[in-house]
Amino acid sequence: MGSGNTSPDLSVNLGGIPMKNPVMTASGTSGYGEEIAEIYDLSALGALTVKGLSLEPQRGNPPPRICETPAGMLNAIGLQNIGVHAFIEEKLPALRELDVAVIANVYGHCAEDYAEVVRLLTAAGGIDGIELNISCPNVKKGGMVFGTDPMATREVVRLVRRATSLPLLVKLSPNVTDITEFARIAEGEGADALSLINTLLGMAIDISTRRPKLANVMGGLSGPAIQPVALRMVYQVARVVKVPLVGMGGIMNAADAVAFLLAGASAIAVGTANFVDPPAPVHIVQGIREYMAAQGIDSMENLVGALEKDV
Amino acid sequence: MSRHIIRNVSSEILENQELAVQTYRLTLSFAEDLHHFTPGRFVMVQASTTRDPLLRRAFSIHDVSPQQLRILYRVVGRGTEWISRRKSGDTLNLVGPLGTGFDLTSPIRKALLIAGGMGIAPFTFLAKRLREQGVEVLLFYGARTASELVPVDAFKACGVSVLTATDDGSRGEPGTITELFQEHFRKVEPSEAFKVYACGPRPMLLEVARITRNTGVACEVSLESMMACGLGTCMGCVMETRTGYRRVCREGPVFDAEDLLWNGR
Ligand SMILES: Cc1cc2nc3c(=O)[nH]c(=O)nc-3n(C[C@H](O)[C@H](O)[C@H](O)COP(=O)(O)OP(=O)(O)OC[C@H]3O[C@@H](n4cnc5c(N)ncnc54)[C@H](O)[C@@H]3O)c2cc1C
Ligand SMILES: Cc1cc2nc3c(=O)[nH]c(=O)nc-3n(C[C@H](O)[C@H](O)[C@H](O)COP(=O)(O)O)c2cc1C
Ligand code: FES
Numbered sequence: 001m002g003s004g005n006t007s008p009d010l011s012v013n014l015g016g017i018p019m020k021n022p023v024m025t026a027s028g029t030s031g032y033g034e035e036i037a038e039i040y041d042l043s044a045l046g047a048l049t050v051k052g053l054s055l056e057p058q059r060g061n062p063p064p065r066i067c068e069t070p071a072g073m074l075n076a077i078g079l080q081n082i083g084v085h086a087f088i089e090e091k092l093p094a095l096r097e098l099d100v101a102v103i104a105n106v107y108g109h110c111a112e113d114y115a116e117v118v119r120l121l122t123a124a125g126g127i128d129g130i131e132l133n134i135s136c137p138n139v140k141k142g143g144m145v146f147g148t149d150p151m152a153t154r155e156v157v158r159l160v161r162r163a164t165s166l167p168l169l170v171k172l173s174p175n176v177t178d179i180t181e182f183a184r185i186a187e188g189e190g191a192d193a194l195s196l197i198n199t200l201l202g203m204a205i206d207i208s209t210r211r212p213k214l215a216n217v218m219g220g221l222s223g224p225a226i227q228p229v230a231l232r233m234v235y236q237v238a239r240v241v242k243v244p245l246v247g248m249g250g251i252m253n254a255a256d257a258v259a260f261l262l263a264g265a266s267a268i269a270v271g272t273a274n275f276v277d278p279p280a281p282v283h284i285v286q287g288i289r290e291y292m293a294a295q296g297i298d299s300m301e302n303l304v305g306a307l308e309k310d311v
Numbered sequence: 312m313s314r315h316i317i318r319n320v321s322s323e324i325l326e327n328q329e330l331a332v333q334t335y336r337l338t339l340s341f342a343e344d345l346h347h348f349t350p351g352r353f354v355m356v357q358a359s360t361t362r363d364p365l366l367r368r369a370f371s372i373h374d375v376s377p378q379q380l381r382i383l384y385r386v387v388g389r390g391t392e393w394i395s396r397r398k399s400g401d402t403l404n405l406v407g408p409l410g411t412g413f414d415l416t417s418p419i420r421k422a423l424l425i426a427g428g429m430g431i432a433p434f435t436f437l438a439k440r441l442r443e444q445g446v447e448v449l450l451f452y453g454a455r456t457a458s459e460l461v462p463v464d465a466f467k468a469c470g471v472s473v474l475t476a477t478d479d480g481s482r483g484e485p486g487t488i489t490e491l492f493q494e495h496f497r498k499v500e501p502s503e504a505f506k507v508y509a510c511g512p513r514p515m516l517l518e519v520a521r522i523t524r525n526t527g528v529a530c531e532v533s534l535e536s537m538m539a540c541g542l543g544t545c546m547g548c549v550m551e552t553r554t555g556y557r558r559v560c561r562e563g564p565v566f567d568a569e570d571l572l573w574n575g576r
C-alpha cells in the first residue's frame with residue numbers, strides 16, 4: 001500500500017507531451033476552449049485538444065447535423081472550422097497563455113494538405129502536440145478514407161512526420177476490421193502516440209417522415225453506446241505497440257476513465273460527456289486521484305495497463 | 312462586451328405545475344441573483360439520471376424573479392416526460408444562461424409579439440421587460456386548439472393586449488396566428504417606431520419573416536434546433552445565415568429575420 005499521506009502523482013508524459021494529469025478533452029467537443037473556459041478553469045485539464053483544423057475554412061454539412069440515439073448521439077458536423085490561418089491569428093494567442101497542454105487536431109483533403117497545416121502550426125509555436133485526424137467519418141474526401149486504407153495511413157503519417165518535430169498523435173478509426181494493423185503502421189512511421197477511437201459510422205431514421213435524421217444521412221456515433229468497443233480496441237492496440245495511447249469513447253466519469261487506463265491507455269479524452277456534463281473532465285481528474293489513493297497506487301506508471309490477467 | 316457567466320447548478324424545484332394539457336410550469340430556486348438571465352436566452356436542463364436519454368434538453372427562460380427561474384414546457388418525449396415527473400423538493404441540474412436573447416436596446420414605442428404553441432414560453436419575460444421600458448405590447452398567440460393554450464394572465468397583468476387564434480376555432484379567431492398578425496400588421500402606421508418578435512414552429516417563423524420582409528420593420532425570431540451542448544462547442548445546432556452557418560445556441564437562438572436563409576430543414 002502507498003503511504004497514506006502523500007497524494008498520488010497523476011502526471012504523465014504522452015509521447016513527449018508533459019501533462020499534469022491524464023485527462024484531455026476530445027477534439028470537436030470543446031471548440032477552441034473559449035466556451036469551456038466560461039465554465040471552469042482550463043488549467044485543471046491535462047490537455048485540451050482543439051476542433052479539427054484544415055488548410056482552408058470549412059463550411060461543414062447542412063443541418064440537421066446531430067441526433068440523439070440510445071445512450072449516444074450521431075453527428076455529421078463535416079468539420080466546420082475557421083481554418084488554420086484564422087486559428088493561429090485569432091485563437092492560438094489566448095491558448096498560449098493557458099497553463100495546459102494544447103493539442104491541435106488536423107485534417108486534410110490530401111496528404112500534402114495535412115503536412116501543410118502541420119508545418120504552419122509548428123512554425124506558429126505554442127502548440128504542444130499534433131493529432132492527425134485520419135478517421136473522421138463525416139467528410140467525403142480525406143477523413144476516414146486515410147484511416148481505413150493502410151497505404152493511405154502510411155503515406156499521410158510519413159509525410160506529416162517529416163513536416164514537424166512536435167509530438168505527433170495519430171487518431172485511429174474504429175471503422176476497420178483490425179485496428180492493430182493501423183496502429184502498427186502509424187507507430188512504424190514515427191507516431192509518438194495513438195488516439196483511439198474516433199466515432200463509429202452510424203445512422204438513424206425518423207419513421208414518421210421516412211427520412212434519415214441527419215441531412216448527411218450517416219454520421220459518427222459517440223457516447224456511452226460505443227464505450228465497450230472503444231475499450232476493446234484500446235486493449236488490443238496496447239498489446240501490440242510501444243507508444244502511449246489516448247483512450248476515448250463514451251467516457252462519462254472517473255470509473256469509465258480508470259477502465260481505459262487499466263486496459264492500457266496512458267491518457268484518456270472526454271468527448272460527448274462535455275455536452276452532458278460540462279465540468280466532467282474536472283470531476284474525472286478528481287475521481288482518478290481518489291481511485292489511486294484508495295487502491296494505494298502512487299503513480300500513473302502503476303495504473304496504466306495494470307489489468308489483472310485472469311478473470 | 313462583458314464576459315458571460317455560465318452556471319452549472321443543481322437547483323431545488325419549488326413547483327412543477329400542469330397549466331394546460333401536457334404543459335407544465337417549472338419553478339426553480341436559486342441562491343444567487345439571476346442578472347444574466349435575460350429574455351430570449353435559454354438553459355440546458357438535465358433530463359435523466361442515467362445515460363439514456365443522454366443529452367440535456369433546451370428550454371427558454373420563461374420568467375425570472377429574484378432568485379427564481381421559471382420554465383414553461385410541453386411533454387413531447389422521454390426527456391420532457393421525465394422532467395414532468397419531478398416533484399417540488401427534488402433537485403434538477405441545469406446549465407445556463409446560454410445564447411443570445413432578444414435585443415432590448417433599440418428604442419421602440421410598440422412591439423408585436425407572435426407566439427405559436429410553446430413559442431409563448433420566452434414572451435412572458437420579454438413582455439415584462441418591454442413594459443418596464445414603457446413599450447406598448449400586443450401579443451398574438453396561436454395554437455392548434457384551445458386546450459393547448461396556457462393562461463395569459465401574466466401578460467394582461469402588465470398591460471399587454473392579447474389576441475388569440477386557434478386552428479380549429481375552439482378559442483379566439485379561427486385560423487392561423489400569422490393570418491391574424493398580417494391583418495394587424497397592415498394597419499400599423501409605418502411611421503410608428505415598432506418591432507416584431509416571433510417564436511414558434513419554423514413554418515410560422517418563416518411566414519412572419521415573409522410578412523415583415525422589406526417593410527423596414529425589424530423582426531427578431533427565436534429558433535429551435537437539435538442541440539447537444541448548448542454551449543457553442545459541438546457545432547451541431549447551426550442555422551444557415553447570410554454570413555454562413557451560425558450556432559443557434561450561441562449567436563442565437565434569437566436572430567434578425569433578415570439574416571436567415573430558410574432553405575435548411
Ligand atoms: C433554444 C431552445 C429553446 C426551447 N425552449 C422550449 C421551451 O421553452 N418549452 C418547451 O416546451 N420546449 C422548448 N424547446 C424544445 C425542447 O428542447 C424539446 O421539446 C425537448 O428537447 C424534447 O425533449 P424530449 O426528450 O421530451 O423529446 P424527444 O423524445 O427527444 O423528441 C420528441 C420530439 O421533440 C423534438 N425535439 C427534440 N429535441 C428538440 C429540440 N432541441 N428542439 C425542438 N424540437 C426537439 C423531436 O424532433 C421529436 O419530434 C426549446 C428548444 C430550443 C433549442
Ligand atoms: C460533435 C463532435 C465533433 C467531433 N469532431 C471531431 C474532430 O473535429 N476531430 C476528431 O478527430 N474527432 C472529432 N470527434 C470525435 C471525438 O473526438 C471522439 O473521438 C469521439 O466522439 C469518441 O469519444 P466520446 O464517445 O467520448 O465522444 C467529434 C465528436 C463529436 C461528438
Ligand atoms: S448545441 Fe452545440 S454548438 Fe450549439
